[in-house]
Amino acid sequence: MTHDALTGGFSDAPTQSARAFRAILDALSRPGTIVTVTGATPPAPLSQAAGLVLLTLADGTTPVHLAGAADTPAVRDWITFHTGAPLVAAAQATFALGTWDALAPHDRFAIGTPEYPDRAATLIVELPSLSSRGPQLSGPGIRDRATLSLPETAAFKANHALFPLGFDCILTAGNRLAGLPRSTKVESA
Amino acid sequence: MTDQSYNFAYLDEQTKRMIRRAILKGVAVPGYQVPFASREMPMPYGWGTGGVQVTAACLVPEDVLKVIDQGADDTTNAVSIRKFFQRTAGVATTEATAEATVIQTRHRIPEQALTAGQILVYQVPIPEPLRFLEPRETETRKMHSLEEYGLMHVKLYEDIARHGSIATAYAYPVRVEGRYVMDPSPIPKFDNPKLSDSPALQLFGAGREQRIYALPPFTRVVSLDFDDHPFDPSKAPHDCDLCGAAESYLDEVITDDAGSRMFVCSDTDFCRSRREAGHVGRLGETAGGGA
Known part of the structure; x- marks a missing residue:
């Protein structure tokens, strides 16, 4: 374990995680809203926002999957030290982290069961940037329409078609994040 | 603290x-x-x-x-x-x-x-x-x-x-x-x-x-309702006796053992802010001091 693995976490977990959760809650309950967050400095290639989501929500009871370039020894050490989350294969993951391409194929993640749709994975999708230009979003949390820069539309449409099953996404770029729950209908711009 | x-x-x-x-x-x-x-x-x-x-x-x-x-x-x-x-x-x-x-x-x-x-x-x-x-x-x-x-x-x-x-x-x-x-x-x-x-x-x-x-x-x-029995968000057919509001949800308060009663807003903050703004209900003067 490197020294870096021990740094970059919360200095005051109760209040920092509370503020981080409110930002994540805001993002997921209002799809299309982009929020700015602070508090975590994870090792590269993780974004601050992705690191913060894990610090806030992951622990020993939530298996995490690292996809593609996100799966480095430094990241593994950092997550293990700060959250205690077990690192697992995609199908067992509660949280999966990586770029959109690295997470493919996206149908390998847990989507819940008809009786327990909450037993579905949350994907933390690392994007180069986040903006409100892109495909149209509608559904719960959105007044009329919203737009968000998504990496594609087909996979999100397929995921929404499974509702109430399906995975939920937190899109992260730098210190900003946005939410895309399975309830959101995605249409090409 | x-x-x-x-x-x-x-x-x-x-x-x-x-x-x-x-x-x-x-x-x-x-x-x-x-x-x-x-x-x-x-x-x-x-x-x-x-x-x-x-x-x-x-x-x-x-x-x-x-x-x-x-x-x-x-x-x-x-x-x-x-x-x-x-x-x-x-x-x-x-x-x-x-x-x-x-x-x-x-x-x-x-x-x-x-x-x-x-x-x-x-x-x-x-x-x-x-x-x-x-x-x-x-x-x-x-x-x-x-x-x-x-x-x-x-x-x-x-x-x-x-x-x-x-x-x-x-x-x-x-x-x-x-x-x-x-x-x-x-x-x-x-x-x-x-x-x-x-x-x-x-x-x-x-x-x-x-x-x-x-x-x-x-x-x-x-x-949930039926076409011939549509949902009806009913309330007591009165105005608030303290602030006079006609559109708020009311509590019925029994005031003595002779059947007297009054209707007051269930939302105390709503009722108080209306009374502070000068609205007065049927019994407003006598009960207004409690705000």
Whole structure:
């Protein structure tokens, strides 16, 4: 374990995680809203926002999957030290982290069961940037329409078609994040 | 000041993470009841332990908290929960609906329209709308998964057959986004229309039954009814005797043993702000000093 693995976490977990959760809650309950967050400095290639989501929500009871370039020894050490989350294969993951391409194929993640749709994975999708230009979003949390820069539309449409099953996404770029729950209908711009 | 013997907002971090994950899944599937590992709280079940746990998981130090019990800010349940968070989270509190960022409520939705950025946390005794029709959890879970809600319509129909109208006056079942049938907690059906398309986030916590569910802002919520017996959000046909409001939900108060009674707003903050603005009801002058 490197020294870096021990740094970059919360200095005051109760209040920092509370503020981080409110930002994540805001993002997921209002799809299309982009929020700015602070508090975590994870090792590269993780974004601050992705690191913060894990610090806030992951622990020993939530298996995490690292996809593609996100799966480095430094990241593994950092997550293990700060959250205690077990690192697992995609199908067992509660949280999966990586770029959109690295997470493919996206149908390998847990989507819940008809009786327990909450037993579905949350994907933390690392994007180069986040903006409100892109495909149209509608559904719960959105007044009329919203737009968000998504990496594609087909996979999100397929995921929404499974509702109430399906995975939920937190899109992260730098210190900003946005939410895309399975309830959101995605249409090409 | 926060009591330093407690973690921020009372609960330990592991518990808050578990509740937070449940809240997020509830937001992702509006109206679906997410199981969570409800903790023992320093108050009995039935006193809002579910709502308190949801509030504790959501609070940030900058929040301004309002707690109401049947619309009132000054009843035992509301006062004790407000003090609990003053002591364990150090948050500011208020009685004014517009100033609050988080509002925990027992069985009412404030009269004043909520705004974006506010969170309304409901205390829920029995979260399962089908429970009194089907006691087995395995069966109700299957009914929700198959969208098999015929039994609920039979119940409402039997109301009509027996009483001539749908007699359910509170905890009136709703359908969320055309999918899940949900118990809106025992709010009067008068409040049901306010559930739909609210700019505020609405979270529901049931402590004893260990369930959390959510309505994101601008979620479509429809009260169940029939074409020939449409939903009627009725209220007592009176004006408030203190502030004269005609459109607010009223409590009936018996004032002596000779049958005298008065009707007053159940929402104390709404009533007080109206009286402060100069509105006077039928008995307003004599009762106005209590504000």
